[in-house]
Amino acid sequence: KVPEGQVATLADEGQVTTLANEPGDTAPAEEAAAPAPESPEPDTVVAAAAEEEALAAPAPADNAADQSTVISASEPAEDISGKPSNNIFDSQLPGDSSADDSEGSPQEQQQPEPEIQPEPESQPEPEPVPEPQPEPQEAPEDFSPEPQQQVGEAALVAPVEEVLAVVTGSPTASPIVSPTPPPTPATPAPTVKPTTKPTAEPTEEPTPAPTNEPTSEPTSKPTNKPIDLAGWATFNWSGETDAPTSSPSRTPTPLPTDEPTNEPTPAPTNEPTPAPTSEPTPAPTNEPTPAPTNQPTPAPTDEPTSSPTDAPTDPPTQYQPFFFGEEFYVDSDLDIEVSNGLTVRPIAWTGRPVPYADGGESKLKYHSESDAAGIISMNPADPLNSGYVYLANSEEDDGKGGVFGIYFDKDGNILEYKALLTGTTWNCGGGHTPWNTWVSCEEHEDGQCYEIDPISGDTKKTALGGDGGEFESVACDDRDPSNLKFFVTEDDSRGALRRYETSDYGWGALHGGGTTTYLNIIDGNTFEWTTDEELGRDSAEKFFPNAEGIQFHEGKLYFMCKKIQKLITLDLENMTYESEATGKKMYGEGDFGDQPDQNYFGPTRKYMYFTEDGGANPGVHARYGDDGTFFTLFQAVKGGLYDDDETVGIATSPDHKKFYAGFQSYGIIFEITRDDGLAFE
Numbered sequence: 001k002v003p004e005g006q007v008a009t010l011a012d013e014g015q016v017t018t019l020a021n022e023p024g025d026t027a028p029a030e031e032a033a034a035p036a037p038e039s040p041e042p043d044t045v046v047a048a049a050a051e052e053e054a055l056a057a058p059a060p061a062d063n064a065a066d067q068s069t070v071i072s073a074s075e076p077a078e079d080i081s082g083k084p085s086n087n088i089f090d091s092q093l094p095g096d097s098s099a100d101d102s103e104g105s106p107q108e109q110q111q112p113e114p115e116i117q118p119e120p121e122s123q124p125e126p127e128p129v130p131e132p133q134p135e136p137q138e139a140p141e142d143f144s145p146e147p148q149q150q151v152g153e154a155a156l157v158a159p160v161e162e163v164l165a166v167v168t169g170s171p172t173a174s175p176i177v178s179p180t181p182p183p184t185p186a187t188p189a190p191t192v193k194p195t196t197k198p199t200a201e202p203t204e205e206p207t208p209a210p211t212n213e214p215t216s217e218p219t220s221k222p223t224n225k226p227i228d229l230a231g232w233a234t235f236n237w238s239g240e241t242d243a244p245t246s247s248p249s250r251t252p253t254p255l256p257t258d259e260p261t262n263e264p265t266p267a268p269t270n271e272p273t274p275a276p277t278s279e280p281t282p283a284p285t286n287e288p289t290p291a292p293t294n295q296p297t298p299a300p301t302d303e304p305t306s307s308p309t310d311a312p313t314d315p316p317t318q319y320q321p322f323f324f325g326e327e328f329y330v331d332s333d334l335d336i337e338v339s340n341g342l343t344v345r346p347i348a349w350t351g352r353p354v355p356y357a358d359g360g361e362s363k364l365k366y367h368s369e370s371d372a373a374g375i376i377s378m379n380p381a382d383p384l385n386s387g388y389v390y391l392a393n394s395e396e397d398d399g400k401g402g403v404f405g406i407y408f409d410k411d412g413n414i415l416e417y418k419a420l421l422t423g424t425t426w427n428c429g430g431g432h433t434p435w436n437t438w439v440s441c442e443e444h445e446d447g448q449c450y451e452i453d454p455i456s457g458d459t460k461k462t463a464l465g466g467d468g469g470e471f472e473s474v475a476c477d478d479r480d481p482s483n484l485k486f487f488v489t490e491d492d493s494r495g496a497l498r499r500y501e502t503s504d505y506g507w508g509a510l511h512g513g514g515t516t517t518y519l520n521i522i523d524g525n526t527f528e529w530t531t532d533e534e535l536g537r538d539s540a541e542k543f544f545p546n547a548e549g550i551q552f553h554e555g556k557l558y559f560m561c562k563k564i565q566k567l568i569t570l571d572l573e574n575m576t577y578e579s580e581a582t583g584k585k586m587y588g589e590g591d592f593g594d595q596p597d598q599n600y601f602g603p604t605r606k607y608m609y610f611t612e613d614g615g616a617n618p619g620v621h622a623r624y625g626d627d628g629t630f631f632t633l634f635q636a637v638k639g640g641l642y643d644d645d646e647t648v649g650i651a652t653s654p655d656h657k658k659f660y661a662g663f664q665s666y667g668i669i670f671e672i673t674r675d676d677g678l679a680f681e
Helices: 029-033 042-056 160-167 533-543
Strands: 006-012 015-021 328-331 336-339 342-349 353-355 361-365 370-377 388-394 401-408 414-424 427-432 438-442 449-452 459-461 471-477 484-490 498-502 515-522 526-530 547-553 556-561 566-571 576-581 595-601 607-613 619-624 629-636 647-652 659-663 668-674
Touching: 336 342, 342 353, 342 629, 353 414, 361 414, 370 659, 388 427, 388 438, 388 647, 401 427, 401 438, 414 438, 414 449, 427 547, 471 556, 484 547, 484 556, 515 533, 526 576, 547 607, 556 595, 595 647, 607 629, 607 647, 619 647, 629 659, 629 668
Parallel strands: 370 427, 370 647, 427 471, 471 547, 547 595
Antiparallel strands: 006 015, 328 336, 336 629, 342 668, 353 361, 370 388, 388 401, 401 414, 427 438, 438 449, 438 471, 449 459, 471 484, 484 498, 498 515, 515 526, 547 556, 556 566, 566 576, 595 607, 607 619, 619 629, 647 659, 659 668
16 A cells, blocks of 8 residues: 555566555555556656646655656556556565665666657557546554665656656666666676566566676776786787686696786686697606696696606605616715615724714724624514614634624614624624524534524534535524424535424524435426435535525525526425526616625515625625516725625614625625615515
C-alpha cells in the first residue's frame, strides 16, 4: 500500500511507474496495478502526466514527493528499447534493498526540459487503457512518512523530467556509468539493472544495450602500474601484451624482474625464453630465481629445472657405490694423486714419535718397514662406542720385526702407540680371528705365525705354521664355530696354501690340536684338499705361485698371486675355482699395473681393496663387485717420493669412516676420509 500523500516510483528494466496516494485514498496499490489493454496516444500521456503532477504537489516536503512525477497506473511506461510494460509488480518500491548497486558510484542524471517526443514510426501505437479508480484508505494515526532512500547507485524517486523522457523514448532513467549511450573502452563491464524481484521466467536473450560482454578492443592501459622491462630486453613478447611474469620459465631467464605484474596477462604466450638451449647452463646454482611467483608457466618445457647439470646432485650413500678415481687431484705436500671426494692426512712417520690428540707424543718412535695391518676393537660387544687399535706389522729382518699398535678413542683420536710383539723377523702379512685377536706371519724360510691380543697384551706362536715357511696372510671360514677353518698363504714360488681345521674356539684354538691339509688344483677348474704337502707345493708352482693377501666371504676364498698378477677365487661349496688378471679393467684415471699384494673386503663387501708392490706410482686400488672393474683411491706421483715403493696397511675403523694405508719404504701412514662423511663400502 502507498501511504496517503506519498509517491512511489517503480522501475524494471527501463520501465518507470509512479503511484500517488492522495489524502483520503484508501485503495491498495495492488488494485492500481490492473493491466490495461491499451495505451493512450502521446498527447493523452502528456496530459495525464501533467494532471498527476498537479495532484502530487501537496505531498509533504520531507517525502520528496514534490521532486517526483506522478504517472497514472493506467498509462504504461516505455523503456529505451521501445517495449511497453503493463506489469506494475516489475517495478521497485522506495527503500527496497534489492536495488541495483553494481554499477559503481551514483551518477548525476541530466534533467532535460520536458517536451513531447514523437513516437518512432517503427513502434506500434499503444491502445488506451481505462484508468482504475483507487479506493480511499485512511492512514494510521501514528504513521509518519518514510524518508526517501537511495540504494546502490540509483535514486529510486525520479524527477519529472526524467520520467517524461522515459515515456517519450528519451534516455533511460536508470543511472549509467557514462552518459553516452554506447559503452566506451573505459566502461569495465556494464551489466543489466536487476529487478526488485526476479521474474517468473527470465528472457533467453540479453537486452540489446548495454551487453554483458566486455568490449572487444583492449584497454589502452592494461595494468595499473608501469612495469620496468629493462631486464627482459631479450624476451620476445610478441607485442600483444605486457611481459607475463606470473612465474619463471623452466629454464631460468637471464634477468628476472623483482616484482610480478598486478594482473596476469589476458593471453599469455606459449613460448618461454626466445632461444632456449638444450644444454644446461655451465654453472647453475641451487638457489631459485630472485622473485619466483606461485603460478606455473603457461606452457612448461620438457626440460627439468631441478638438476640441469650432468653430475649427480645427491651425495653418494652407503647404498650407492662411490666410484674412486674418476678424477684426481694432486696433494703436493704428500706427493700423491688422490681421488676426488677423498681427503688424506698423515698420522705417523717412520723414525718419529707418534703425535697424540692431546698435544703429546709417543716415547717410542714409529717402526720401520710397516706392512700389513688390521683393526681390533677395544670392546667387541660395542665396537662403535669404544676405542680401537691399529695393529701394524714390521717387516724388519734379524729379529727386529714385530707388531706395534696405535690406540685410538672411538672418534679416531690417537691416544697411545706401543710395541705388542718384538723379536720376530720379516712380519709381512696377517689376519683376524673371530675372537678379536690378530695373527702376524713371518715371511722367511723358518717363519711362524703369532697370535696377539692387543687388549690383554698376550702373544703366542700358533700351530698354523707347522714346520715353518714364508708365510704371508690368514683368513678364516667361521660359518661353523665348531669346525673353524683357517687358510694361510705362503709368498714363495712353491708356497703351498694350507688349511688348518679346529673344533676349538677362542684363545688357544690355534695353539695345537688341529689338522692341516693343502690346496691341490686339478685340471678342469676344480680343486681338492690333500694331506700331501709336496703335492700342494707342486700345485702352487703351477697355478698360484707367490700367494699374498687372502680373504673369505660367503663361501668363497679370494687370494692374490703377486708374480703372475692374478686373483684366484675358490668356491668352497662347489670345489671349483676361477682366476682373473688384476687391474686390466680400470675405471677413471688410476693405474694398477704392478704386483697385487694385500687385499681387504670393505664392510658391505662391494669393494675388495688391494695394495700394490713396485712400479713408478704404486697405489691403493679397489675391485667392485664381480665384474672385475678396478678403481684407484690414491697413487704415488710418478717419479716422486714413492717410486718403486709398496703400499701397505689397509684397514678401516669400526664405523668404517676412516681408511688407513701408507707407503712402506718411505715410512708414512695416512688416514683417509670421504668428503661426504659416509663410510667406506
